[in-house]
Amino acid sequence: MNSFSASFKSNPVDFHKIIPLDFKTANKLPDSHKWTDHPIVNPFTVGTVPIINLSDPNAISLIKHACEKWGVFQITNHGIPLNLLRQVELQTLGLFSLPAHQILSALRSPEGITGYGQPRISFFFPKLMWSEVFSMIGSPIEHATKLWPHQHARQANFCNIMEEYQKEMKKLSEKMFKLMVESLGATLEDVDWLKPTMSCKEPETLFHLNSYPVCPDSDSGCAMGFAPHTDSSLLTVLYQSTTTSGLQIFGDNIGWMPVHPISGALVVNVGDLMHILSNGQFKSTLHRVLVNNTHHRVSAAYFYGPPKDVKISPSINLIDHDHPPLFCPVSWKELLDAKAKHFNKALEVFRNDMVTAK
Ligand SMILES: O=C(O)CCC(=O)C(=O)O
Numbered sequence: 001m002n003s004f005s006a007s008f009k010s011n012p013v014d015f016h017k018i019i020p021l022d023f024k025t026a027n028k029l030p031d032s033h034k035w036t037d038h039p040i041v042n043p044f045t046v047g048t049v050p051i052i053n054l055s056d057p058n059a060i061s062l063i064k065h066a067c068e069k070w071g072v073f074q075i076t077n078h079g080i081p082l083n084l085l086r087q088v089e090l091q092t093l094g095l096f097s098l099p100a101h102q103i104l105s106a107l108r109s110p111e112g113i114t115g116y117g118q119p120r121i122s123f124f125f126p127k128l129m130w131s132e133v134f135s136m137i138g139s140p141i142e143h144a145t146k147l148w149p150h151q152h153a154r155q156a157n158f159c160n161i162m163e164e165y166q167k168e169m170k171k172l173s174e175k176m177f178k179l180m181v182e183s184l185g186a187t188l189e190d191v192d193w194l195k196p197t198m199s200c201k202e203p204e205t206l207f208h209l210n211s212y213p214v215c216p217d218s219d220s221g222c223a224m225g226f227a228p229h230t231d232s233s234l235l236t237v238l239y240q241s242t243t244t245s246g247l248q249i250f251g252d253n254i255g256w257m258p259v260h261p262i263s264g265a266l267v268v269n270v271g272d273l274m275h276i277l278s279n280g281q282f283k284s285t286l287h288r289v290l291v292n293n294t295h296h297r298v299s300a301a302y303f304y305g306p307p308k309d310v311k312i313s314p315s316i317n318l319i320d321h322d323h324p325p326l327f328c329p330v331s332w333k334e335l336l337d338a339k340a341k342h343f344n345k346a347l348e349v350f351r352n353d354m355v356t357a358k
């Protein structure tokens, strides 16, 4: 059983919080989806998160600075074929344009990880989000056969593209993780599970296709696409469609600021586990998604984490008498369990310098 199965099994969600609204037939924003405490983007925000060309000889120091200051950056020259990005976007749009009865055949179960539904974090909010998600780990064949029972070519096409993309994302995530570790002055020898003797252990990953349908009325400003959260992963690689903006990050002293899509670029997010590994040096930044009343936005988020049961702790080279470890060792499963209970306060459970209800 992987970390997600184990954690989601012990923290099942309410069935009613799995089925999304039928966005295709909704012609106004229902009360259930109207958010009131919805701080707007700071209109005076200037600048953007860093855009880093991975072929730049200074890439490592640029990555370090971006992880420390922003916790989010965009990368170009990442080696992922543009055509594959386009194919993933087209498949995602095709999937989410299926009629409700058809896409519901792939509904996630209350304890399940994969399939169609509302984002799991819906559980923590009194209002629902204007979004839907399709989750997978590896091949989505089990769901594809239900989605397109009589269209074998379509099943195969969807699965091939999703598998190919995850293969590419795994390589890219490994590369980004190693660059981040090196930028901290650590070697791969400092990270237990990257030592050659441990190399038989595979990282755990999760892949989400996200859809933010057009929000029907002028109240779209009161709708929330994806509520503020941090990712629990080591890092997340996000592809966002270029048709419309929506992703925002929360900067100290800045407030909410947009991460506008750049054609061909990918967004990299520092996750909570990387924040722990860097002993708090890298930020796992709060982010959210807003929707609009003109464009359907889609994104594809690849969450990359450590192998099952591996505990992440602050890297040994960052610890000395003046810099004690801020966190105790924690596995992805333990962090997911804490998130299920404490959501955005989960990291506090593992802090050595805070006394919290465990
Ligand atoms: O759609 C996006 O831009 C962000 C999605 C996200 O934050 C997530 O899936 O964790």
Ligand SMILES: [Fe+2]
Residues within 6 Å of the ligand: 229, 230, 231, 287
């Ligand atoms: Fe996220």
